[in-house]
Amino acid sequence: MWHELHQLGSTIRQQADLAEEAQLVCDEMARRARQNVEVIVERLSADGYRFHANDDEQTPMTPHAAPTATAAEHADWLQERFDAVPMTLRSWVRLVGDVWLVGTHPQWPTSASADPLVIELEGSLHADFPSIRDYFADEWNGWRERRAEDASAGVFVLPLAPDRFHKENVSGGSPYGMVLPDGCVDGLFAAETTMPFVSYLNWVFDHGGFPWPTESSSQWRVRRELARDLLPL
Structure with a gap:
């Protein structure tokens, strides 16, 4: 299914009936993803997992915040601010x-x-984050300035997560995020490698939320239990 939707590219938005059906597919993907996230959080909490920031103090963190009352409006803002965002990203904002x-x-x-x-x-x-919109807009404007000076500046990546090194509180590379603008059903998620967003999420959930290779059999058993019966997207 996702392969067929990928093949339609951004032209799907020019066909109202198809676009509406595709958005419903993306919404169902997001509902399944949210269920997976909630299951993983519940299992980790039962194991005594400490959710914390990637800082020296290991500041306690809430692992999942449901969409706010303005999530749909925020999805519209993303669409307008970055010319086009993938349908899967809009669904994630509104539903996950x-x-x-x-x-x-x-x-x-x-x-x-x-x-x-x-x-x-x-x-x-992040209670101390005054406006993620300002952050996103600053990143976008900075990229456009670099692009104007150097055509080889590369694509814009909307930063959505620290890279795997920064998650461990050590120096790393650029943040993970979505390549924009992109008017397709599903977009490209730039992480350790670049792949479709849904493919990235399926890979992560296949490993219980922790996709990087483990070091021992006990860690493998933890991940196996976390990944048990999670829903494919």
Whole structure:
């Protein structure tokens, strides 16, 4: 299904009936993703997992914030501000919310090094973050300035998560995020490699929210339990 939708490209938006059906597919994807996130958070909490920021103090963090009352309006703002955003991203904003799985597992002290899932589109998990819109707009304007000076500046990536090194509180590379503008049903998510957003999410959920290779059999068992019966997207 996702392959067929990819083949339609951005032209799908010119066909109202198809676009509406595609958005419904994306909405169902987001509902399944939210259920997976909630299951992972519940299982981690039961294990005594400490959700915390990627800082020296390991400041406690809320792992999942549901979409706010203005999530749909925020999705519209993203669409207008960046010319076009993928339907899957709009669905995530409206139906999933912000996710932060960085932390420490009692049976897996190095769990933060396994690239735990983080997606932040509303900025609701950080009380000290005055406006994620200002942050996104500044990143966009900075890229446009660089692009005007150097045509080889590359594509714009909307920053949605720290890279796997920063999640572990060590120096790393550029943030993970979505390549924009993109008017397709599903977009490209730039992480360790660049792949369709839904493919990235399926890969993450296949590994219980921690996709980077583990170091021992005990860590493998933790991930296997976290991934048990999660829904494919």
